[in-house]
Amino acid sequence: MFEEMFGETVALLKSKLHIPEAYAIFFTSSATECWEIIAQSLVERQTTHIYNGAFGEKWWQYTQKIKPLALGISFDENEEIPYDHISPNTEIICLTQNETSNGTQVSNAKIKAIKEKYPQMLLAVDATSSMAGINLDINQADLWFASVQKCFGLPAGLGVMICSPRAVEKGLAIQENLHYNSFPFIIGMTAKNQTAYTPNVLGIYLLNRVLQMVPDIKEVDIKIKDRYRRYIHFFEESTQLDLHIHEPATRSHTVLVLEGEQDQITTLKKEAKKVGIQLGNGYGKYAHITLRIANFPAIGDRDVDKLLQFFSGKR
Numbered sequence: 259m260f261e262e263m264f265g266e267t268v269a270l271l272k273s274k275l276h277i278p279e280a281y282a283i284f285f286t287s288s289a290t291e292c293w294e295i296i297a298q299s300l301v302e303r304q305t306t307h308i309y310n311g312a313f314g315e316k317w318w319q320y321t322q323k324i325k326p327l328a329l330g331i332s333f334d335e336n337e338e339i340p341y342d343h344i345s346p347n348t349e350i351i352c353l354t355q356n357e358t359s360n361g362t363q364v365s366n367a368k369i370k371a372i373k374e375k376y377p378q379m380l381l382a383v384d385a386t387s388s389m390a391g392i393n394l395d396i397n398q399a400d401l402w403f404a405s406v407q408k409c410f411g412l413p414a415g416l417g418v419m420i421c422s423p424r425a426v427e428k429g430l431a432i433q434e435n436l437h438y439n440s441f442p443f444i445i446g447m448t449a450k451n452q453t454a455y456t457p458n459v460l461g462i463y464l465l466n467r468v469l470q471m472v473p474d475i476k477e478v479d480i481k482i483k484d485r486y487r488r489y490i491h492f493f494e495e496s497t498q499l500d501l502h503i504h505e506p507a508t509r510s511h512t513v514l515v516l517e518g519e520q521d522q523i524t525t526l527k528k529e530a531k532k533v534g535i536q537l538g539n540g541y542g543k544y545a546h547i548t549l550r551i552a553n554f555p556a557i558g559d560r561d562v563d564k565l566l567q568f569f570s571g572k573r
C-alpha cells in the first residue's frame with residue numbers, strides 16, 4: 259500500500275534526521291519546486307533572500323517572478339551571513355544553508371541567531387546539498403527542503419519539504435489554491451498519507467530503503483566532518499591547489515571547492531579521467547578556475563583514498 263510506505267518514509271525521516279514530531283513532511287519533484295511552493299503559497303507579499311552564490315540568487319530571482327517585492331541581500335563568500343538589516347515587512351527570510359556553487363555554509367548557530375532576532379518572521383532554509391549529510395538543527399527554522407540526488411545519494415527526481423507548525427498555519431491561512439502544487443492542497447493530502455498528484459513512487463521507495471540503512475544523522479555528521487578535516491589538511495599542505503573559501507567559519511563541510519590556474523584545472527580533469535576519476539566541474543563564474551569535490555555520505559572511504567592518492571601524485 260502506498261499510504262503505508264509514505265507514512266513509514268516520513269517516520270524514518272523524522273527519526274534518522276531528528277525532525278520534530280510536530281513538523282509536516284511532504285515530497286515534491288525537486289528543490290526548485292520547493293522554491294516555487296514557498297513563493298506562491300507561503301508568502302503574501304515579501305520575502306528577503308540573503309545569498310552569496312548562484313543557487314541562493316536563483317531562488318530570489320524565481321521568487322521575484324511570483325512575488326515582485328522579494329528583496330535580495332548579497333554578501334561575500336568569506337564573510338559570515340549578515341542579518342542586521344532585514345526589512346520589517348519581510349514575511350519569510352530565505353537562506354541557503356549550503357551554497358553548492360561556491361562551497362560555503364551557514365552554521366546552526368547563525369540560523370538560530372537569525373530566528374531569535376526576527377521571531378515574528380518565518381525562516382526558510384535551502385539545505386539541498388547538506389540535508390542527510392550534516393546534523394541540521396531543524397527546530398530553528400520553519401521550512402527546510404532538499405532534493406535527494408545530493409547527500410541522500412539517490413537518483414534525481416524527488417524533493418523533500420519539511421514544515422513547522424507555524425509554516426503550516428500560515429499556508430492554511432493564506433489559502434492559495436490556484437495550482438496543482440498549492441500548499442493547502444498538498445498539506446490536506448499529506449494528512450492522509452496521500453499526494454496531490456501521482457508522485458515519484460520509486461523515488462520514495464528508494465528513499466525509504468536508504469533511510470533504513472543509514473546511521474543516525476549524528477553519526478553521519480561526525481564521519482562527514484572527519485573526512486572534511488582530512489581533505490582540508492591535505493589541500494592546505496598542497497602547493498598546487500588552493501581552497502577557494504579561505505574563512506573556515508563559512509566553508510561547507512559537504513562541498514569542497516578547490517582553486518587553481520585555468521590550465522592546471524583543465525589538465526587535472528583530463529588526467530583524472532584517464533585513471534577513472536571524474537572531478538566535479540566548478541560552477542558559474544568560477545567554472546574555469548575551480549573543481550568541486552562532493553563530500554557526501556554515499557561516497558566510500560576507498561574512493562576518498564583513491565582521490566587523495568591521485569592528487570598526491572600531482573604535487
Ligand SMILES: *Cc1c(COP(=O)(O)O)cnc(C)c1O
Nearest residue numbers: 288289290313356358386387405
Ligand atoms: C542542486 C541544488 C538546487 C536545485 O535542486 P533541483 O533538485 O535541481 O531542483 C537548489 N539549491 C541548491 C543549494 C542545490 O545544491
